[in-house]
Amino acid sequence: MTESSLRERQKERRRARIYSAAIELFKETGFEATTATEIARASNVSRGTFFNYYPYKEAVLLEYGSEVMERLGEHARARLGAGVTPLEVLLEVWDLLAEENTTERDLFPPLAYEVMNPNPERAKTAYRALPLSGVIEIILQPMHEAGQIRPDMSLARISNLIADTYLMVALRWSAYGTERPLREEMRLALDLLLGGALKRPEMLP
Known part of the structure; x- marks a missing residue:
């Protein structure tokens, strides 16, 4: 050596x-x-x-979050490769993330706040370290290729909106709590989002 x-x-x-x-x-x-x-x-x-x-204490949390995102991406690719439908994979990833956030509830708020840091360089670093939208885009790509995603929005924008919604709902849950477990809160949010992300009947061929 x-x-x-x-x-x-x-x-x-x-x-x-x-x-x-x-x-x-x-x-x-x-x-x-x-x-x-x-x-x-x-x-x-x-x-x-x-x-x-x-360089700052929050950078440790970004490394933790990056590891979580890497595990979710590996799970998504493996499940898609095994023939599981994209929507099933999305639910699995959604539930895994909710479980992680529930287990490490105290770590999530400062991690989420870093994504919204007023310092643009730190916010950009956090966004790159926590590519949830990229994981979602991987999952939805087969549906996009099959023409099952509404065509008036890009796949990247839809994925970003879903990721942003997760961030805000999970942050509110972590900070204030609700009567429902985070998993249920996130499933409700995802159901609402997919109702707007999938093609409406009048858009179908």
């Missing part, structure tokens, strides 16, 4: 240690209450080293 590759592996291990310590602290004491100094101490690095890997 060369010296440069050894350094890279050491950096990867250090980053993983910082990430794991940060997520554990977020869950134990809450995101807002956790400081960069505490994360650094828990991961046996200096505060400056923490910021070398994560």
Whole structure:
């Protein structure tokens, strides 16, 4: 092993240690209450080293969210490849995401707020790290190719609207709660969205 590759592996291990310590602290004491100094101490690095890997505390959450999106994308591709219908796959992904958000309820609000950060560069970074609309577009692509999606809107726009709706409904649920579990809230929202996204009868051939 060369010296440069050894350094890279050491950096990867250090980053993983910082990430794991940060997520554990977020869950134990809450995101807002956790400081960069505490994360650094828990991961046996200096505060400056923490910021070398994560320029701001929310960047740790973006890595967590990116991992979730990657798992959802892999699930969607595998299920579509197995012949499951796109709408069934969309429901599965919707439910998996609702389950993740329910389990990690305290992590979702600061993650969602980062997508809406007034700093455009941070908002753009968050949007790229959390490509839910891209996962939805993958799922709906077969329906688009089959002419089952309304033609007056692009597939990308429909996917973005569905992803944005998930974000807002889940954020409201996480912050305020409702009588329904998040899974039910999201299914209701998806049902409403699909009623507008699928071709209306007068548009059918």
